């Protein structure tokens with residue numbers, strides 16, 4: 001195949017191609033003016049078409065090759081921002097695929113007299129745009145995965161509060177899934193707090209944990225053991241009836257641990273461990289007078 | 291009226307285990323299982339899902355809900371193409387683990403559900419099915 005005439009064609013009709021492309025984009029519903037300003041879109045189109053032309057001029061239509069670096073960067077950036085802005089995969093891919101129609105029209109009028117060349121050029125153009133489109137979809141998916149991962153990580157950090165209930169009494173209200181990487185982080189930050197604040201009792205509250213399986217149980221037991229080695233007692237609270245039954249069937253032995261059904265009960269135990277108690281004000285006053 | 295429904299769930303990463311648990315919980319609720327029944331079945335599914343990922347190198351779960359007359363059931367079948375288990379009796383025993391776990395997963399899951407079936411061929415893979423009817 002001789003060198004493609006495509007770059008030359010783009011160079012000669014760049015403005016017209018851009019105008020047609022813009023039309024095709026809005027016909028395909030890929031403009032989404034609610035999400036993106038028209039002039040921003042136009043700038044992206046011009047950038048992309050320009051760098052596609054340059055890449056073609058440098059030779060080769062292997063878009064993974066060196067000459068196509070700029071195009072790949074542009075498409076990656078475009079997909080990333082579209083993923084963030086909430087474009088659908090279809091709208092994102094249509095951005096690239098909409099370029100086909102204007103290019104084909106140009107090729108038709110250019111090579112009207114030479115059908116063989118027209119077919120050849122159309123074929124190589126469609127293959128090229130397809131590759132660019134697929135690359136865009138892949139980048140879009142990667143960007144979406146990144147967003148999801150970041151959100152997950154953000155949640156990991158959000159939901160690890162160690163709460164001080166009283167001098168020497170810490171509580172760890174665990175919420176949600178306990179068996180992921182999160183458990184490790186939570187438990188480590190708890191043990192760290194146990195060291196920095198002299199702590200007598202830690203309450204691990206699992207009221208917000210829907211499933212306690214062997215892995216969760218193992219994590220809990222390990223934490224209890226580690227805390228104990230540092231001279232701190234642990235109480236596990238929030239063991240609802242259904243969780244208690246499940247633990248029994250699993251054959252997990254929690255008898256070495258103090259367990260309570262509610263955080264309030266656990267707090268009472270923790271207070272008594274510290275020789276403290278909660279009394280009604282009147283009763284306390286009466287006691288003081290006596 | 292559809293008598294049964296079947297969903298395929300991939301088990302490729304830790305987050306998939308969470309998805310399996312959520313899907314199983316939803317199915318149990320749809321079938322009218324009590325909170326205790328739900329919790330038991332979800333926990334058993336969680337155990338097997340984790341084994342599928344950890345020892346089976348990943349696989350998939352087919353979650354089925356059945357309605358047969360007045361009987362309603364949930365069944366989930368886990369399959370992997372991992373190394374398989376040479377000695378099933380040993381693997382089922384409480385306390386046996388090759389991965390530093392508690393070794394209570396398989397035995398516990400069996401005790402938590404009504405129907406438990408495991409087949410495994412070394413070098414081919416492992417299939418575990420659990421079901422509960424109401």
Ligand SMILES: Nc1ncnc2c1ncn2[C@@H]1O[C@H](COP(=O)(O)OP(=O)(O)OP(=O)(O)O)[C@@H](O)[C@H]1O
Nearest residue numbers: 214341345346381387388391392393394395396416
């Ligand atoms: N799908 C599987 N493929 C291969 N081996 C398995 C599979 N499932 C379980 N096993 C083997 O059986 C053993 C026992 O499994 P079980 O779930 O009872 O305990 P565990 O996973 O080791 O610990 P736990 O489940 O208590 O955290 C595992 O350690 C592993 O060697």
Ligand SMILES: [Mg+2]
Nearest residue numbers: 337341395396
């Ligand atoms: Mg297990």
